[in-house]
Amino acid sequence: MDNLLSGIQMLLSVEVMAALFIGSIGGVIIGAIPGVGAAVAIAILLPATFSLEPLVGLTILLGIYGSSMYGGSLPAILINTPGTAVNALTTYDGYPMTQRGEGRRALALAYSASFFGGIFAILCLIILSPLLALIAPHFGSREIFLAALLGIILVVLAHRGQVFAAGMLASFGIFINTIGLEPVKYTKRFTFDQTWLASGVNLIVVVLGLFALSQAFLLLVDKDKSPKPQPVSGSLFSGMKELFGHKRVVTVSSSIGVMMGMIPGVGEFTAQFLSYTYARKSSKQPEIFGKGSPEGLISSEASNNAVPGAAMIPLLALGIPGEALTAMMLSVFYVHNVIPGPQLFQNKMDFVMALYMAMLILNIIVLIFLVFSTNLLTKIIQIPTRFLGVIIMVLGFVGVYSLRNSITDCAMAAGFGVFGVILKRLNLPIVPIILGMVLGGIMEVKLRSAMARVKTPLDFVDRPIAAIFAIIIVLVIVMHIRTLIIEHKNRLSEKETDHDIHDTQQR
């Protein structure tokens, strides 16, 4: 209770409250503009937040992370274009509802389901905190190594149909992290005698290149488009009551979102697909899924909004990011010497509580903002895509250059930007590279320190948590092989497949 009060006290400063408003409202606007998304915004803002207080900087980034999906549902429903990649499933039922003249109803359901999912996840986080504080100290080097290994395996296996590509890109991420002077024996690795490679490849440079600059290049090269959504008439508040008629779907979908968010390497896509599949299988009207089903819309929005809150669990308790956005936030923690992990729960519980409260408040701010400003947002999102590309490039410059005023960093970011364009056009995932870089670094350090006390391979898993992780890793691989065999038996022919089905990587 003391920690909770102390956390609330930390929030009650002008800077933190301003950060909450800027982050949450900015996140909605950024999420609503097709082609930007939280990853681009967080990548650009990262270096700017380094000079702020840790709580202020993290609140802005958390605000953007938690609220962008609310905003992303707006163009998904009104113009059939998801504002962020994770709103893709929202288009399947949201847009048909708009075509039927039920745009207001669809928006009200999406906002209320998102709000429920967001609040549900934060409540789970608060309830689980004492348990996390109890378990977290039992995580030593080998447990954290195994958790990071599980994260890498899951991020690769979660990209079904592109597992080989995800595997090579995750390995590439691990490789990039090894470049430069290694910190134990002080030998150079893959520097090719180039001084500019001796200090390694900075994570933020890669993130800015792959997320921000690649998006700018893609928008500038591609055809110019300008979304033209129709304004929505009527009150959104009245439509929100309809959510109470779908208690089961919204609760189960939010729970799936929480579970998937907690597991490193899984994230919003898997949460959405699982909850959408559940909603369709358990619905009395499965035939209207994809044609404007309120249940489909609710399941998609509740589950994707439950993920950000839950994704904070492995980040805060173990220092292991589950996906790209929390990986970026990890760098903010490190810059301020606030090291996420077991010690954070023991020594800075008030800080953790302040973050939880900030997430809770941002959901409320966002909901109120959306109810009153949806029509304003429909005007903002009409920015032509190429002009958006110009703005992202100007913003991308300040993100990379302000890091250490290095022209080399900028050249590297531009290189990764072109690489990102290729990956996005090929519909290949970017996230494994980022997680490979972050988790690869964690695995290297933790394995080295763990092996000092390990004499035989079995010693590595002789502690309960380590043994559980090892069993889960084996089970995940066995289950994947089993699923592959079943999938092979039920496969669709090449003519039946739609190669554009998952074009969401481009957004």
Next chain:
Amino acid sequence: MAGARTLQDLFKRYRRPGDLVFAVVFLAFSVWLFSQLGNETRWMARTGLFSQPSFWPAVSLAGMTLFAILHWIGSICSPRIYGRWAEVGFWMRAVEYALWFMVYVLIVPFIGYLPSTIIFALVLTWRAGYRNKRFLVSALLSGCAIVVIFKSFLQVKVPGGQIYEYLPDGLRAFMLTYF
């Protein structure tokens, strides 16, 4: 999507034109990096395997090469999707904008953050095909707003331009601090 029969269909990611070109280039890059392992990392005496400086580069490059081979086999075994070289052309067009970005990076230390941002935003807006007054004014205002938010307000580290040295004393200090 809605017509997907199994859960696996929902997770599937399909190929796009140019997949084979990428698979070949990435495999060649992985093999070349792997061949450099002995030259670019050290093997230390009296050091355990997991503490060897070359351990993680070796693991990652082995993973890259293995998966790149499997990805390449997957690409050559799959039916061709037409439009491969048109797609490669699209990738190349992105290089032009990477070069524009580098020009922007190189001129900032000389003419300063505010002037270079305004010039860059205007030129790139023109290049992107927006030739009317409305877009050019929007580009000008956006450029100014970005500089004011990041440099004047958030005080990010972007050095003043050499050109500022020629300004009168009071204005020079002001420009160096805020723009």
